[in-house]
Amino acid sequence: MSTSTVEAPATRPERTGFGRRLVSANTFWIGLVLVGLYLGFSVLAPSAFPTLFNFQTLLIEASVLLVLSVGMTFVIITSGIDLSVGSVLVFAGVVGAKAMEALSPGHDATSAGWGVIAVGLVAALTGGAVWGLANGLLIARAKIPPLIVTLGSFGAALGVAELVTAGVDVRTVPQALRRTLGYGTSFVVVPNLVLVAVVVTVLGGWLLHTTRFGRYTYAVGSNAEAARRSGIGVTRHLVLVYLITGLLAGLGGFMSLAYYGTTTISGHSTDNLNVIAAVVLGGTSLFGGVGSMLGSVIGVFIPAVLTKGFVILGVQPFWQPVAVSAVLVAAVWFDQRRRRTQDRR
Amino acid sequence: MSAEPAGPSLLEARDLVKHYGGVEALRGASFEVRHGEVVALIGDNGAGKSTLVKCLSGAEQADSGEVLIDGRPVTLDSPTAARRHGVETVYQDLAVAPDLDPAANLFLGRELFRTGLLGRLGMLDKAEMRRRAASEFARLGVQLQNIDVPIRSLSGGQRQSVAVARSVVWASKVVFMDEPTAALGVVQRERVLDVIRRVRDSGVAVVLISHNMPEVLAVSDRVEVLRLGRRVARFRTAEATLEDLVGAMTGALHQEGAA
Numbered sequence: 001m002s003t004s005t006v007e008a009p010a011t012r013p014e015r016t017g018f019g020r021r022l023v024s025a026n027t028f029w030i031g032l033v034l035v036g037l038y039l040g041f042s043v044l045a046p047s048a049f050p051t052l053f054n055f056q057t058l059l060i061e062a063s064v065l066l067v068l069s070v071g072m073t074f075v076i077i078t079s080g081i082d083l084s085v086g087s088v089l090v091f092a093g094v095v096g097a098k099a100m101e102a103l104s105p106g107h108d109a110t111s112a113g114w115g116v117i118a119v120g121l122v123a124a125l126t127g128g129a130v131w132g133l134a135n136g137l138l139i140a141r142a143k144i145p146p147l148i149v150t151l152g153s154f155g156a157a158l159g160v161a162e163l164v165t166a167g168v169d170v171r172t173v174p175q176a177l178r179r180t181l182g183y184g185t186s187f188v189v190v191p192n193l194v195l196v197a198v199v200v201t202v203l204g205g206w207l208l209h210t211t212r213f214g215r216y217t218y219a220v221g222s223n224a225e226a227a228r229r230s231g232i233g234v235t236r237h238l239v240l241v242y243l244i245t246g247l248l249a250g251l252g253g254f255m256s257l258a259y260y261g262t263t264t265i266s267g268h269s270t271d272n273l274n275v276i277a278a279v280v281l282g283g284t285s286l287f288g289g290v291g292s293m294l295g296s297v298i299g300v301f302i303p304a305v306l307t308k309g310f311v312i313l314g315v316q317p318f319w320q321p322v323a324v325s326a327v328l329v330a331a332v333w334f335d336q337r338r339r340r341t342q343d344r345r
Numbered sequence: 346m347s348a349e350p351a352g353p354s355l356l357e358a359r360d361l362v363k364h365y366g367g368v369e370a371l372r373g374a375s376f377e378v379r380h381g382e383v384v385a386l387i388g389d390n391g392a393g394k395s396t397l398v399k400c401l402s403g404a405e406q407a408d409s410g411e412v413l414i415d416g417r418p419v420t421l422d423s424p425t426a427a428r429r430h431g432v433e434t435v436y437q438d439l440a441v442a443p444d445l446d447p448a449a450n451l452f453l454g455r456e457l458f459r460t461g462l463l464g465r466l467g468m469l470d471k472a473e474m475r476r477r478a479a480s481e482f483a484r485l486g487v488q489l490q491n492i493d494v495p496i497r498s499l500s501g502g503q504r505q506s507v508a509v510a511r512s513v514v515w516a517s518k519v520v521f522m523d524e525p526t527a528a529l530g531v532v533q534r535e536r537v538l539d540v541i542r543r544v545r546d547s548g549v550a551v552v553l554i555s556h557n558m559p560e561v562l563a564v565s566d567r568v569e570v571l572r573l574g575r576r577v578a579r580f581r582t583a584e585a586t587l588e589d590l591v592g593a594m595t596g597a598l599h600q601e602g603a604a
Contacts, residue, residue, distance in 0.1 A: 075584035212456045215445075218451055221443035229404075229440050230454030231425040289444030339497075 026283030026338075027295040030331065034298050034305065037069040039311035046311030048312045056191055060183075060259070062304040063197035064089075066297065068275045070204035071245030071294045076279050077208075078221040078241055079288025080139065085249045086271030087157035088131040093263045094161040096124030097170035104172070112174040116295060120174075124254040125247055131157050132246015136239035154272065173261045181258035193255055200248065205293035217241060221288025224331045277328050279304065285335050301325065351417065355380050355550050356432065356519050358403065361410035363396050370396040371407065372574035378519060383541060383551045385561040385582070387572035389536065389594050393436075394554050398521050401552075403427030403435040414518070431518035435509050435525050443497035447489055448478035449506045450496055451514060481514050482507075485540050502533030502597050509537060520544060523554045538564045558587050570594055570603075578603045 006174045044048040068085045070159065075082045099121035100109040124305025131153055138149040184192045208214040216237050219227040256264060282299030304326045310317050363371040371393045375405045379386045388394050391536040398476050399405040401412060403421040410597045414430050421427045424434070431526035441450050472585070477493055487506040496504055505525065512520050522541070541551050541564055555561050561568060562582060569591040570578040578593035578600040590597030 072414070207467075210469060210471075212458070212466055212469055215449060215453075215456060215469060218445060219442045219449075222444035223440065226440040226442050227453070229424050231428065231455055289442065 026152065026335070027292050027298065028332075030281060030302070031285055031298050033327070035277075035301050037302065037305050037309065041312065045309075045312045052189065054312070056189070056194075058304055058308050059194040059197075060191050060299075062300050062318060063191075063193045063253045064255050064259070065271070065275060065278065065304075066197045066300050067200050067248050067255065068271060069278050069291065069296045069300050070201055071248040072275045072279045073204070073282075073284055073291055073293055074208065074217055074285060075146075075245050076221075076276070076284050077217050077288060077291045078238060079224075079286070080221075080238070080241070081276065081286075082135065082146065082242065082245050082271045083150040083151060083276075084131060084135060084157055085245065085252075085275055086268035087154045087161070088128050088246055088249040089253040089256060089271060090263065090265050091126040091157040092124040092250035093257045094164055094170060094255050094265070095127035096120040097173060097263050098258055099123035100174060101170065101172055103143060107172070109172045109174050112176070114176065115294050118255075119175050119307050121254055124257070125250040126180075128250020128253060129243060129247045132243040132249070133239065135246065136242030139242060140235040140238035156195040158265075158269075158280065161263075161292045165265065167265070169265055170263045171261070173257055177258045177278065178261050181205035181255065182261065183259070188200070193259055196255060197252075200251065200292065201297060208293050213237075213240075218289055220344065221290075223289075243317060273304065275300075277324060281324075281328055281331050283331070285333070286332070287339070290335075348490060353380075354378065354413070355415065357416075358397065358401060359411050359413070361400055361407040361412075363393075363395065363398070363400060363405065363407050369574055370412075371400070372597045373410070373577050374568055374571060374574055378403070378493035378550045378552055380550060381545060381548050382566040383545050383564055385510060385553045385565035386571065387555065387558075387561060387568060387590060387594060391570040391573075393574040393575065393595070394571055395523060398434065398523055398554060399553070401427070402432060402521050404434070410419065428515065431516060432521070433516035434521040435512045435523065437523040437527065441496050441504060441508050441511070443504075444495050446493045446495060447482070447499075448465070448492055451478045451481065451511050452509055453511070455515065482510060483510045484537060485510050485513060485543060487540075502529055502536070505529060506540070509540055513540065513549070516544075516549050519550045519552060521552045521554070524556070526555070526557065526560065534560070558590055561590065562587065572596055576603050596599045 048054065050267065071080060074087065090325055097109070097120065100116050101107045102117060103116045112229045121298035135153055138144050139146045165177055181192050181196070185193055186195055194323055208217065209332065216232050219230070219232060220234050220237055224234050279296045280286060280296070281292070281302055282292065282295025282300070284295060304318060306323055307320045310320055356378045358374065358376040360373040361371045361374055374393055374397055376386070376397060386394055386397070388576060396405065400407045401421065403424045403426050406422055412421055413419065419430060421430070442453060445453070457470045457474050459468045459470045464470070475492055481490060487510050489503060493505045496507060499507070505528070509522070509525055515549045519540060526537050528539065538560065541553065544551055553561070553565060568582055568590060569576055570590065572594060578598065580589060591599060593600065
């Protein structure tokens with residue numbers, strides 16, 4: 001382009017240095033809290049806390065929550081919420097378990113082979129995806145607030161799961177599945193369940209932070225109208241985000257099935273709140289447009305480390321939710337203050 | 346003194362009619378802009394300026410009438426369709442994503458991908474977008490200290506500049522600017538007007554919607570006046586006075602054949 005007017009003295013914009021960006025990131029500080037907690041418990045219980053076994057169980061117990069929080073991170077960055085993840089997890093587990101039983105002689109899937117297990121996995125993933133799709137369509141197309149839609153599916157998915165099972169947990173889970181995904185390990189020390197969670201998280205982080213899909217997720221959450229005017233298919237994008245979250249809840253259901261060997265119907269009523277707390281703790285803003293996958297990982301492990309540490313120290317584990325809630329409210333308070341100081345109008 | 350534009354028109358609206366329920370926002374409005382000119386579109390509140398811009402930028406569709414680009418009738422049924430024709434719009438409410446950095450906003454909806462397999466998987470070439478954004482901002486005289494901070498931490502004027510740059514960079518034919526200087530201070534206003542001139546000099550036409558008559562007289566080549574949903578007058582800015590413009594807007598001055 002030719003410029004016949006006088007050149008304005010435009011200074012070329014600089015990139016902020018890596019150190020400054022690191023220190024100004026929420027993730028950095030919440031990460032320090034996690035490291036501090038881990039070191040603190042290690043000092044207080046040097047023989048019991050910093051052991052390989054304890055580390056492994058810590059990771060295993062956090063795996064399913066981690067998979068759920070990958071999807072939730074996307075949802076919250078779009079300034080949405082998904083209360084249904086725990087119920088969808090149960091539903092998917094039930095569908096997967098029932099599918100495997102139906103294909104086994106005498107409706108006992110305990111000794112089922114890999115073909116049946118594969119069908120079970122597909123059934124669980126499909127079960128999760130269907131709820132995710134329903135959530136997405138109701139939120140993005142019918143424009144019903146996500147809080148209401150997913151509160152509805154939170155109740156409905158669990159209700160349907162209980163209808164299918166008459167309220168009784170399915171207990172015949174293939175031994176082959178339990179031995180491998182449930183409590184098997186790879187590379188000598190890495191539990192397979194953790195491996196799956198790590199792969200999902202890395203893929204999720206890649207999708208969120210490096211691809212166009214991720215950038216649109218931020219854009220939609222930051223200003224949906226601006227995104228729409230930029231030619232972004234906001235409706236389609238939101239449907240996909242909720243679909244992915246449902247799919248991951250389905251995977252979580254299958255992982256839970258492999259680990260516990262039962263559908264644990266009544267065991268996931270607070271998963272949604274735990275996952276939301278983890279994601280928000282990790283610096284993802286409920287107002288949308290801001291967040292990171294690494295933050296969510298840290299956010300999942302802070303409550304997990306607290307629980308483990310309290311149990312080992314003999315502190316009543318009931319202190320864990322108290323401590324987590326306090327940190328959570330503080331984290332949101334900091335987020336709001338940061339936003340207010342950044343908003344220069 | 347009606348200023349019939351000479352030469353072929355770049356974008357032309359003929360007899361646009363637009364109803365909102367019982368309200369007739371446009372009653373056969375016409376409008377024209379040619380290559381390399383700044384046209385000010387003025388009119389009192391409710392004259393139909395914003396509606397006309399929405400119809401020409403694809404945000405709304407007129408009930409009847411036609412839009413021509415380079416003399417050919419076109420259908421602008423979405424902002425994307427308008428953009429494909431080289432028509433960009435700076436909205437009054439900016440429509441930027443405040444949590445994204447300036448480069449991400451500049452390339453929003455037009456991201457650059459990496460080469461090879463990673464690019465086909467959807468991976469963005471952030472470094473290249475940042476580099477190109479920096480040079481575009483420099484070219485347009487947009488001053489930013491940092492290129493990787495969210496837009497929300499910029500001043501109002503800087504945010505405005507990014508929003509303007511976002512449209513200007515991609516426009517190949519026409520840029521609509523709806524009150525681009527409304528919320529700005531004196532210095533920032535001058536900067537935006539300077540950008541408008543630079544854009545005009547690069548051969549892209551600018552349509553400026555403004556209430557600020559001194560600004561209109563300072564920057565535009567021609568003025569088209571809307572009143573009650575129709576064009577009531579057109580002026581060459583060099584030959585027009587403030588009284589002419591105000592007279593046409595209020596209905597005190599009549600120009601035959603302007604509609």
